[in-house]
Amino acid sequence: MYDCFRTIDEPSGLTVTTTDRPGGIRVLTLVGDIDAATVGTLEEALATGDRLVVDLSRVAFLSCAGVRSLLQANARTELAVVRGGHAVARSLEATGADVVLKIHPGVGAALAVLAPAPGLEA
Template identity: 35%
Template sequence: MITVTSRETGHGAVEVAVAGDVDAVTAAELRCVLDGLADGPGPVRVELDLTRVGFLDCAGARLLLRTEERLRARGGALAVLRPSAPVLRLLGLLGIDRHLPVGGAVGASRTGPGD
């Protein structure tokens, strides 16, 4: 089970905070929220707070890439904020941290593509 909350940040972005494990089963709930933002009017920047995600599997990683592609096609963007250590490790192993801005992770030196 996961908990997904979202709020407008006031600077043209929506922050989506996730708590729990994101796997093949629970990714569907997160996908509903992210699809709603990607399909909304106009471009949007989604800031995905993964501080409280203890586990992210390949289904969750695939969802991040799919969402980023959909947002980018509409002039928007996806950024991963404060990923937990296990999430940051997976993003690094899969090379996703080289394609998506990743910021605020403990011990992380890279904040985005090309940094």
């Protein structure tokens, strides 16, 4: 099995589960709210890899600080974002981040974008 799990349960309202996938891709599954109280947890998780899939499908709220963290991570890593619910989508659209970030409908689609083409794996 390729998956290795690590979960950070933040008492302030954000849980991050990390799954390592083949090709050096790390999937961050976020559950809860990303706001001033939890953005540090997000930033810590975003600093853990060079090829990241950030799954926002179970995030109920995404603050501007969270959007900024995603944009900063996007500037230094290969980042694919899995679309969240209405409130998350509004935050990304209102800030223009939806134009900059690579946003996908599901984890599978995000993984496909970051995975190396067959025969090109190192």
